[in-house]
Amino acid sequence: MIIQGxxxxxxxxxxxxxxxxxxxxxxxxxxAHGDLAVGSAxxxxxxxxxxxxxPFLAIFVVLPLSALVGIGxxxxxxxxxxGVDPSFQIVxxxxxxxxxxxxxxxxYTANPRALNVGDFGxxxxxxxxxxxxxxxxxxxxxxxxxxxxxxxxxxxGRTRIGRxxxxxxxxxxxxxxxxxxxxxxxxxxxxxxxxxxxxxxxFNGMQTQFSAADGPAxxxxxxxxxxxxxxxxxxGTLCGGIILGVAQTIGAEIDPGWKQLIGHLVFLIVLLVRxxxxxxxxxxx
Amino acid sequence: xxxxxxxxxxxxxxxxxxxFDVSLNVNEGAAIAVIGANGAGKxxxxxxxxxxxxxxxGEIIFDGESIVNLQPHERLNRGIAxxxxxxRIFRSLTVDENLSIGAYSRRQGVWNRELVYEVFPMLxxxxxxRADKLSGGEQQALAIGRALMSNPRLLxxxxxxxxxxxxxxxKLYEILPRxxxxxxxxxxxxxxxxxxxxxxxxxxxxxxxQVSLEGKPADLSREQIASAYFGIGVNK
Amino acid sequence: MTSIQEFSVSRTTVTSRISQSVLLxxxxxxxxxxxxxxxxxxxxxxxxxxxxxxxxxWNLLTGFSGLISIGQQAFVGLGAYSLIVLANGVGINIYLxxxxxxxxxxxxxxxxxxVAFRLRGGYxxxxxxxxxxxxxxxxxxxxxxxxxxxxxxxxxVPESLKSGRYQVTTFIAISVAVASIVFxxxxxxxxxxxxxxxxxxxxTGARSLGVDSYRVRFxxxxxxxxxxxxxxxxxxxxxxSVQPDAAFNIGSWTAPIxxxxxxxxxxxxxxxxxxxxxxxxxxxxxxxHEFFSDPTFLIVTGVVALIFALFVKGGIWxxxxxxxxxxxxxxVKRRLHIENFEFDQRGN
Numbered sequence: 001m002i003i004q005g006x007x008x009x010x011x012x013x014x015x016x017x018x019x020x021x022x023x024x025x026x027x028x029x030x031x032a033h034g035d036l037a038v039g040s041a042x043x044x045x046x047x048x049x050x051x052x053x054x055p056f057l058a059i060f061v062v063l064p065l066s067a068l069v070g071i072g073x074x075x076x077x078x079x080x081x082x083g084v085d086p087s088f089q090i091v092x093x094x095x096x097x098x099x100x101x102x103x104x105x106x107x108y109t110a111n112p113r114a115l116n117v118g119d120f121g122x123x124x125x126x127x128x129x130x131x132x133x134x135x136x137x138x139x140x141x142x143x144x145x146x147x148x149x150x151x152x153x154x155x156x157g158r159t160r161i162g163r164x165x166x167x168x169x170x171x172x173x174x175x176x177x178x179x180x181x182x183x184x185x186x187x188x189x190x191x192x193x194x195x196x197x198x199x200x201x202x203f204n205g206m207q208t209q210f211s212a213a214d215g216p217a218x219x220x221x222x223x224x225x226x227x228x229x230x231x232x233x234x235x236g237t238l239c240g241g242i243i244l245g246v247a248q249t250i251g252a253e254i255d256p257g258w259k260q261l262i263g264h265l266v267f268l269i270v271l272l273v274r275x276x277x278x279x280x281x282x283x284x285x
Numbered sequence: 286x287x288x289x290x291x292x293x294x295x296x297x298x299x300x301x302x303x304x305f306d307v308s309l310n311v312n313e314g315a316a317i318a319v320i321g322a323n324g325a326g327k328x329x330x331x332x333x334x335x336x337x338x339x340x341x342x343g344e345i346i347f348d349g350e351s352i353v354n355l356q357p358h359e360r361l362n363r364g365i366a367x368x369x370x371x372x373r374i375f376r377s378l379t380v381d382e383n384l385s386i387g388a389y390s391r392r393q394g395v396w397n398r399e400l401v402y403e404v405f406p407m408l409x410x411x412x413x414x415r416a417d418k419l420s421g422g423e424q425q426a427l428a429i430g431r432a433l434m435s436n437p438r439l440l441x442x443x444x445x446x447x448x449x450x451x452x453x454x455x456k457l458y459e460i461l462p463r464x465x466x467x468x469x470x471x472x473x474x475x476x477x478x479x480x481x482x483x484x485x486x487x488x489x490x491x492x493x494x495q496v497s498l499e500g501k502p503a504d505l506s507r508e509q510i511a512s513a514y515f516g517i518g519v520n521k
Numbered sequence: 522m523t524s525i526q527e528f529s530v531s532r533t534t535v536t537s538r539i540s541q542s543v544l545l546x547x548x549x550x551x552x553x554x555x556x557x558x559x560x561x562x563x564x565x566x567x568x569x570x571x572x573x574x575x576x577x578x579w580n581l582l583t584g585f586s587g588l589i590s591i592g593q594q595a596f597v598g599l600g601a602y603s604l605i606v607l608a609n610g611v612g613i614n615i616y617l618x619x620x621x622x623x624x625x626x627x628x629x630x631x632x633x634x635x636v637a638f639r640l641r642g643g644y645x646x647x648x649x650x651x652x653x654x655x656x657x658x659x660x661x662x663x664x665x666x667x668x669x670x671x672x673x674x675x676x677x678v679p680e681s682l683k684s685g686r687y688q689v690t691t692f693i694a695i696s697v698a699v700a701s702i703v704f705x706x707x708x709x710x711x712x713x714x715x716x717x718x719x720x721x722x723x724x725t726g727a728r729s730l731g732v733d734s735y736r737v738r739f740x741x742x743x744x745x746x747x748x749x750x751x752x753x754x755x756x757x758x759x760x761x762s763v764q765p766d767a768a769f770n771i772g773s774w775t776a777p778i779x780x781x782x783x784x785x786x787x788x789x790x791x792x793x794x795x796x797x798x799x800x801x802x803x804x805x806x807x808x809x810h811e812f813f814s815d816p817t818f819l820i821v822t823g824v825v826a827l828i829f830a831l832f833v834k835g836g837i838w839x840x841x842x843x844x845x846x847x848x849x850x851x852x853v854k855r856r857l858h859i860e861n862f863e864f865d866q867r868g869n
Binding site: 163164167171175177179 | 335356361367377
């Protein structure tokens with residue numbers, strides 16, 4: 001059961017990655033973050049229903065699309081609210097969130113949907129004899145999440161553009177003086193954010209049902225994972241996601257209504273006791 | 286061989302104008318000092334040349350081309366590098382990574398990591414140290430080294446002596462001739478007039494955003510400099 | 522150099538006197554309706570007044586204190602439920618319970634604030650939302666019969682009070698709205714209000730002048746919680762039925778509030794009022810003419826808020842101010858009068 005929680009944590013970490021990157025590089029908090037995940041799941045679903053192909057293939061279509069959407073949003077909206085009074089940032093992204101949710105509601109009605117992965121969703125893996133059994137799907141999902149984090153970590157730590165990310169995060173004005181085109185960096189960062197959250201949304205849709213209004217809850221999970229794990233640390237976000245996942249699973253065992261509540265309470269406790277998070281640092285790594 | 290020509294520059298921050306009708310020339314290979322008291326506009330002048338401060342009026346011509354409407358990164362690509370006031374190195378990057386970011390523009394030239402480490406041996410021992418763990422002098426060396434990595438033709442040094450012990454300042458200024466030898470021109474802005482004047486061949490003094498005195502350091506008397514610096518007895 | 526012989530500093534202007542009189546007339550008109558029998562109009566006035574208060578409070582936090590909150594629904598729900606507890610549970614007269622219920626919520630807001638204030642900016646905003654969610658889930662999952670868990674409960678109105686309920690509630694709503702606006706106005710004119718705005722504008726600068734930025738913001742947070750729950754209590758005396766998912770719903774409360782303030786003009790006292798009135802008129806129009814579905818209305822409001830936040834940052838009031846710089850209703854800035862000349866703070 002705890003392992004289930006850990007595996008769910010991987011999913012939460014994937015949601016959180018985008019939030020972490022966009023905040024680290026641009027100090028942007030995008031309230032529509034969760035809605036983008038849900039939107040991607042719906043688009044994947046439309047694709048699958050239209051073509052009859054597996055959702056895994058849909059990933060290859062939706063992800064590039066989400067990168068483009070991310071760049072589009074950055075250019076049209078977010079570039080105007082980076083660096084200025086954060087209230088406008090919040091209001092703008094809040095408005096965007098409402099708009100997206102209701103567009104989805106209008107297009108797809110309030111009925112929940114799911115992405116059909118056939119048998120894969122039910123297969124399980126036995127570890128340690130018959131006592132510990134984990135689903136193959138959650139395991140795959142977790143592995144993908146870790147892979148994404150590893151890739152991102154390498155990107156930020158080792159490449160020229162990754163260095164530019166960190167420099168921009170430290171001091172955007174001076175980064176400009178180094179020849180870094182800040183708008184370009186922001187666009188890439190946000191594209192990464194939207195792509196990872198789209199992937200997370202699709203994986204979520206493969207296992208559970210999703211509906212138009214799910215976005216905000218996902219935003220909160222992402223947010224809590226980042227805070228618990230610590231701002232500025234990608235691996236911290238993974239841990240944060242895992243802790244949240246485990247807390248929720250334990251909560252659900254006690255009482256189904258307590259699932260979210262326990263997660264929130266753990267978050268609040270971490271906030272009170274160690275506000276910088278477990279691995280909190282000041283910068284993006 | 287005028288590398289940089291600043292003509293009748295007026296610049297400022299929003300509603301606050303800091304420079305009024307400033308003109309300045311830098312020849313290829315020269316070292317120019319800009320001195321003045323706090324708030325005289327020296328930093329603003331460098332920042333206008335680098336492109337981080339908006340120009341209200343006037344012209345900046347670099348290598349025959351007007352650069353007034355270019356973004357900072359475009360000016361860097363043409364060879365203008367600024368070592369900003371207060372060091373402003375990237376805290377979370379290591380010494381080596383700071384230098385790498387300096388080379389982001391991929392401009393070709395003599396400067397590379399090895400040469401920077403040779404010129405600043407203190408940095409060579411700290412390549413993997415996080416930049417925020419360096420001392421003031423080391424950070425200043427890093428800031429200069431980082432700017433050099435872009436192989437600039439014009440290096441703008443904004444108050445590099447600020448907050449550093451005199452010995453360290455002396456060491457830094459000893460390195461400057463080596464930089465000039467590679468074909469880079471320099472403008473240094475300083476509050477410490479002695480150091481700046483002894484290292485340059487032409488000087489400008491700014492007072493409240495205007496040029497109050499200019500000339501070869503050898504031709505300027507102490508009294509002239511003092512009155513131009515402080516504005517005593519100067520007819521406005 | 523000209524010498525200034527006679528000068529004085531004042532705040533009120535001719536235009537502010539005129540517009541304040543206009544407002545006063547509006548208030549009297551609402552009171553007139555309140556004393557009548559038209560329940561539909563009374564209901565609308567109650568809703569409008571409630572939202573004026575909610576919008577003003579959100580504006581106090583976000584526009585004047587720099588605290589961006591998307592969790593005000595926490596205080597709406599808490600206000601509703603503390604009213605229920607006092608009225609149904611303890612047995613206090615429903616009208617008398619209004620102010621005490623708000624005091625209870627203001628007290629509760631203190632530990633909530635202690636947690637929320639660990640965060641800043643955008644993360645503070647989400648934090649306030651999480652707090653609202655926690656409140657909702659606790660209420661939803663509780664076992665007490667007074668609160669009623671997930672299905673909610675209703676305010677019990679004794680027979681004697683039933684007939685005049687709408688009228689009395691309308692009076693209460695108008696009073697609460699007027700009181701909150703007057704309070705905000707006086708508050709902002711006070712030293713405390715000045716400190717608050719200085720913190721919003723430049724926290725480091727303010728702190729270096731001795732302003733305790735944390736305390737100043739905390740007080741604003743508590744004040745907002747108090748008035749928000751007053752408004753909530755008023756709303757539920759009219760509506761009677763309380764459910765956790767509705768009372769703590771971000772979409773029903775925070776979304777319209779934000780839209781109202783952004784469209785009206787963030788950071789001004791007049792803005793939220795204009796925004797609330799406009800929103801109400803549009804909403805009314807839309808619900809009477811069936812071509813807009815609910816989601817479409819929300820999409821439009823979301824997009825409008827987005828556009829205003831990007832391009833019309835001062836809202837409608839901001840636009841009006843640019844055309845008529847001397848226009849004020851609630852003057853907070855001081856003006857210098859020299860002989861026959863008037864300068865405002867910018868020296869215009």
